[in-house]
Amino acid sequence: MWKYIILVILQASSLAGGQAMFKLFLNRMGKFQWSWTYAKQVTLNHGWILLIMMGFFSVSFLLWAYVLKKMEFSQAYPLSSLSFIFGMFLAFFMFQESIPFTRWIGVILIVVGCVLISMK
Numbered sequence: 001m002w003k004y005i006i007l008v009i010l011q012a013s014s015l016a017g018g019q020a021m022f023k024l025f026l027n028r029m030g031k032f033q034w035s036w037t038y039a040k041q042v043t044l045n046h047g048w049i050l051l052i053m054m055g056f057f058s059v060s061f062l063l064w065a066y067v068l069k070k071m072e073f074s075q076a077y078p079l080s081s082l083s084f085i086f087g088m089f090l091a092f093f094m095f096q097e098s099i100p101f102t103r104w105i106g107v108i109l110i111v112v113g114c115v116l117i118s119m120k
Contacts (some may be wrong), residue, residue: 004071005118008079011063016086018056021093025049078117081110 028049029042043050067076085107091097 001118001120004067004076005079006075007063007067008071009082011060011067012082013086014060014063015080015083016090016113017062018053019087020090021049021053021056023070023095025053060064075117079114082114085110 025046032038050054064080088099088103088107092099
């Protein structure tokens with residue numbers, strides 16, 4: 001059982017990493033335009049971020065497929081909420097966002113919920 005919980009933690013952290021890279025990409029791309037020229041320019045200038053993002057999302061997808069195959073859905077799916085916690089820490093450390101006290105309370109509630117869901 002703990003093996004799958006560790007895999008869910010890795011999956012959730014990969015998903016949050018992919019989302020953080022997507023945010024980084026969006027922050028660097030400037031004003032959005034609907035044109036092929038703009039898309040090509042942005043991809044050439046910031047393509048490395050997209051590659052890292054796709055790597056994170058690929059790892060997340062593969063781990064999630066394995067976890068869903070091995071765990072009960074009613075247990076695995078709520079554990080995926082751990083990605084919110086990883087995302088919040090990335091927002092704090094990577095983007096220097098201010099995290100209000102109420103969100104820290106939310107993190108505690110998510111952790112408590114995940115512990116309860118992990119118990120059989």
